[in-house]
Amino acid sequence: MTGRAAKKAAEIDARTDRELVYAAREHDMLAFDALFYRYKDGIFRLGLAITKDPSAAEEIVVDTFARAHRALARLEPEGSLRPWLYRVAVNLSYNRRPRKGLVISTLEDATEEIVQGEERSPSRLAELAELRRVVLAAIDTLGPKHKVVVVLHYLNGLNLAEIAQVVDCPIGTVKSRLHYALRRLRAHLAAHPELGFEPLGASMATPGRIPLTAVERVRGPQE
Amino acid sequence: MTDHMACRQTQERIAVLLAGAADRRERLEIESHTSACARCATAYRDYIATSVALDRAYAPLRHATVALSPARVRLAMRVPEPVPAPVRFSRVVARVNEFALAAAVTAFAFVGAGSVAPKPAITDEAVPTDVLTPNMHVGTMGDDQSFIRWFRIGRYATPSDLLDPAVSPRSLADETPPATPERAGLLR
Ligand SMILES: [Zn+2]
Numbered sequence: 001m002t003g004r005a006a007k008k009a010a011e012i013d014a015r016t017d018r019e020l021v022y023a024a025r026e027h028d029m030l031a032f033d034a035l036f037y038r039y040k041d042g043i044f045r046l047g048l049a050i051t052k053d054p055s056a057a058e059e060i061v062v063d064t065f066a067r068a069h070r071a072l073a074r075l076e077p078e079g080s081l082r083p084w085l086y087r088v089a090v091n092l093s094y095n096r097r098p099r100k101g102l103v104i105s106t107l108e109d110a111t112e113e114i115v116q117g118e119e120r121s122p123s124r125l126a127e128l129a130e131l132r133r134v135v136l137a138a139i140d141t142l143g144p145k146h147k148v149v150v151v152l153h154y155l156n157g158l159n160l161a162e163i164a165q166v167v168d169c170p171i172g173t174v175k176s177r178l179h180y181a182l183r184r185l186r187a188h189l190a191a192h193p194e195l196g197f198e199p200l201g202a203s204m205a206t207p208g209r210i211p212l213t214a215v216e217r218v219r220g221p222q223e
Numbered sequence: 224m225t226d227h228m229a230c231r232q233t234q235e236r237i238a239v240l241l242a243g244a245a246d247r248r249e250r251l252e253i254e255s256h257t258s259a260c261a262r263c264a265t266a267y268r269d270y271i272a273t274s275v276a277l278d279r280a281y282a283p284l285r286h287a288t289v290a291l292s293p294a295r296v297r298l299a300m301r302v303p304e305p306v307p308a309p310v311r312f313s314r315v316v317a318r319v320n321e322f323a324l325a326a327a328v329t330a331f332a333f334v335g336a337g338s339v340a341p342k343p344a345i346t347d348e349a350v351p352t353d354v355l356t357p358n359m360h361v362g363t364m365g366d367d368q369s370f371i372r373w374f375r376i377g378r379y380a381t382p383s384d385l386l387d388p389a390v391s392p393r394s395l396a397d398e399t400p401p402a403t404p405e406r407a408g409l410l411r
Contacts (some may be wrong), residue, residue: 029293036293044289049281058289067298128279136281153242154274155281158399160244177240186269196272 013038017081025072032072036065039082042156043089049151050093051101060096064089083165086152090166131195138188145182149174229256234266241274 013034015023023031040061047057067088068075076083140148145167152158152166160178164171190197233256239245240253257264296302 033293036296038262040291041288045284045287048287049284058291061289061291062295062299065293066299069296069300069302108351131276132280132283135276139277139280150398151281154277155284157285160239175235175239177243179235182241182270182273183234185277186266186273189273190269195276197269210291211258 017077017079019071021075021077021081022068032065032069035068035081039085040065042082043085046086046089046151046156047093049155050090050147051096056096057087060089060092080162082158083162086156086158086166087168090148127194131192134192135185135189135195138185141188142184144167144183146177146184149177150185151179153178226260230260230263230266233257233260233263234270237267237270240383241270 015031015034015037020031020035024035043061043064044057047060048054051057051060068081068085075081075084109200116158139147142150147164148167150164153160158166160171160174164174167174186197189195232252236245236249236253240250245253255265257267
């Protein structure tokens with residue numbers, strides 16, 4: 001990208017999705033490109049988490065934006081265009097014929113962020129990779145409705161209200177699905193105390209206040 | 224509300240709390256319930272562990288990027304590529320250059336060719352014109368015609384020498400025998 005094009009892209013980037021959609025509707029290709037660059041990676045990750053196929057995830061990005069381009073005249077984003085794009089991407093991902101035996105977890109992937117501040121010995125890295133494989137396999141046992149909620153929240157970082165927009169259902173339903181998914185995953189992962197699950201017999205006898213620091217470890221400080 | 228329903232509701236609230244969507248009242252209710260219920264206290268700890276495990280499992284994927292360009296979308300849709308402004312400007316310049324070149328060639332064809340082409344015959348209103356008349360040189364030739372003739376006979380000759388193709392250039396007459404028309408290259 002030339003300096004002038006980069007400057008133009010930066011100017012466009014400051015605009016809201018709604019402004020960009022309206023500009024793209026008037027055949028402003030750079031506005032459409034700004035939307036593309038804003039959301040392509042998120043859609044790619046979503047497609048990759050569901051299909052586990054990088055080339056399929058790339059096609060999902062292209063198809064999602066091709067549909068967005070065709071729908072420009074009808075799009076009326078209140079705020080972000082993300083829920084609409086992600087809904088298309090989710091549908092495209094599940095409408096694809098799944099390829100068997102694809103696993104996105106690799107040892108190399110696990111070395112990147114997980115072990116920051118931790119021991120980086122080969123055995124520790126292998127252990128982390130194995131745990132990651134176990135968790136991803138557990139996620140794969142969920143049905144599409146529950147898996148999508150997990151992916152959108154834990155991978156894409158959407159809040160529950162945004163997820164409700166993506167899956168087009170009430171927020172109460174999203175809460176129920178998230179709870180169901182956590183319960184199922186907990187049952188799958190309980191066999192791995194190295195993930196932090198307390199031995200069943202020990203914890204049953206110790207009701208009490210859960211320190212909020214534990215929650216903050218997951219979600220960051222609340223309120 | 225039965226104990227089972229209260230536990231189920233609390234555990235759903237725990238999931239919501241871990242998703243960052245519980246308000247203060249819900250948080251207090253969770254704390255109140257888990258302080259008295261061992262089963263929900265365990266669920267609370269396990270949901271935290273599950274959430275941490277999910278967070279970590281997706282951590283590498285959270286940084287995945289794709290090297291795709293919007294051109295791929297346009298290619299898929301058969302939409303022409305937009306032309307950046309500097310390229311558009313250079314195309315205008317190129318068009319102007321093309322036009323100027325075309326105009327110059329046209330002008331040369333009309334004006335330049337006129338000066339090189341045989342001059343119109345001296346007009347005598349009484350002389351009827353026929354198809355050959357324009358090609359007959361009656362008057363004196365200009366320098367440009369001499370130059371072309373020079374190209375053909377290999378030397379520069381004065382217009383008078385060239386009037387009769389059979390006459391060799393006067394400057395060479397003393398030293399060399401009269402040139403035959405074949406040698407002068409004027410007959411083919
Ligand atoms: Zn309970």
